[in-house]
Amino acid sequence: MHELSIAMSIVELAAEEAERRGVQIDAVHLKLGALSGVVKEALLSCYEMACENTLLQGSRLVVDEVPVVIFCPSCRAPRPLSSVQLFCCPECGTPCSEIVQGKELEVVALEIQECVPNPV
Amino acid sequence: MRPEPRLIEVRKNVLKQNDVVARALRDRFRAAGVFVVSLVSSPGSGKTAFLEKTLTLLRPNYRVAALVGDLATENDALRLARSQAPVKQITTGTLCHLEAAMVQNALEGWALNQLDFLFIENVGNLVCPSSYDLGEDLRLVLISVTEGEDKPLKYPTIFNSADVAIVTKVDLAAVVEFSWETAYNNIQAVRPGMPVFQLSAKTGEGLKEYLEFLATRLTELRQSAAV
Numbered sequence: 001m002h003e004l005s006i007a008m009s010i011v012e013l014a015a016e017e018a019e020r021r022g023v024q025i026d027a028v029h030l031k032l033g034a035l036s037g038v039v040k041e042a043l044l045s046c047y048e049m050a051c052e053n054t055l056l057q058g059s060r061l062v063v064d065e066v067p068v069v070i071f072c073p074s075c076r077a078p079r080p081l082s083s084v085q086l087f088c089c090p091e092c093g094t095p096c097s098e099i100v101q102g103k104e105l106e107v108v109a110l111e112i113q114e115c116v117p118n119p120v
Numbered sequence: 121m122r123p124e125p126r127l128i129e130v131r132k133n134v135l136k137q138n139d140v141v142a143r144a145l146r147d148r149f150r151a152a153g154v155f156v157v158s159l160v161s162s163p164g165s166g167k168t169a170f171l172e173k174t175l176t177l178l179r180p181n182y183r184v185a186a187l188v189g190d191l192a193t194e195n196d197a198l199r200l201a202r203s204q205a206p207v208k209q210i211t212t213g214t215l216c217h218l219e220a221a222m223v224q225n226a227l228e229g230w231a232l233n234q235l236d237f238l239f240i241e242n243v244g245n246l247v248c249p250s251s252y253d254l255g256e257d258l259r260l261v262l263i264s265v266t267e268g269e270d271k272p273l274k275y276p277t278i279f280n281s282a283d284v285a286i287v288t289k290v291d292l293a294a295v296v297e298f299s300w301e302t303a304y305n306n307i308q309a310v311r312p313g314m315p316v317f318q319l320s321a322k323t324g325e326g327l328k329e330y331l332e333f334l335a336t337r338l339t340e341l342r343q344s345a346a347v
């Protein structure tokens with residue numbers, strides 16, 4: 001299980017941003033590829049612990065799962081993979097090893113509370 | 121004033137720190153002309169016996185060394201020292217994988233240009249090591265015939281992060297009714313085109329082809345560096 005250390009990296013990264021921008025973060029949005037090697041459920045269950053005693057305490061982790069997309073040399077086009085157990089083009093069956101998408105482990109957005117003037 | 125939720129866009133790779141260190145390592149390996157091979161497997165795949173054999177057989181012709189990632193409870197480094205090659209242990213404590221910074225620390229003070237091959241044995245685990253680049257040139261994923269043919273389907277991510285698959289303990293294949301064809305097809309399903317070697321550290325079967333492959337890769341590396 002390396003999800004705790006991944007969660008701690010996410011928190012560290014977000015806390016740095018929070019400090020730099022002087023904001024309070026409510027949620028961290030993460031892109032998680034199916035080939036990232038990180039299990040969503042395990043990561044979510046580690047997140048709260050990783051947030052303890054940091055600027056991120058009480059924040060949420062929002063995970064956007066990214067499916068694998070391969071490039072099919074026969075179709076000359078990107079194709080979504082139907083299963084990570086079979087790296088073949090779903091249209092023509094050609095074996096494909098070029099991965100276009102699916103390894104992501106990226107913080108893509110931070111949700112903050114911003115004070116705006118009350119409407120009149 | 122009232123609070124309003126707002127999204128700020130950022131784009132930050134969570135493993136950036138590791139990737140930066142791995143890149144620095146790779147540059148250092150390139151400059152030194154050393155070919156770096158990492159090994160991943162589940163515990164009990166015969167990884168240490170395989171590495172001991174590799175070091176012993178390469179040593180007459182090449183300058184070899186190894187780093188070994190061990191959990192607190194293990195000591196594979198001691199066993200590998202029998203090969204007479206320089207071996208250094210990296211104790212990961214409870215951590216289930218090596219990270220680039222650990223490799224960097226372990227290599228402090230090493231004269232890498234005095235080496236032809238450096239092997240890095242990761243902690244026995246088929247999940248966690250997949251996310252961490254160690255700056256290696258070649259990542260080997262090992263499965264033993266005793267683990268069954270479906271390992272690649274259970275752990276497609278690690279097979280996808282690796283360059284070469286090694287099927288070990290083939291001397292036991294008949295006993296455990298291991299189907300080479302099924303295993304090979306499963307590996308190709310999760311990683312089309314992946315080279316696969318089958319060998320036995322015990323009987324020596326298949327080692328020659330694998331060692332020749334490593335030697336070829338080292339030659340290619342040096343040739344491309346010379347251009």
Ligand SMILES: [Zn+2]
Pocket residue numbers: 072073074075076089090091092093094
């Ligand atoms: Zn196709």
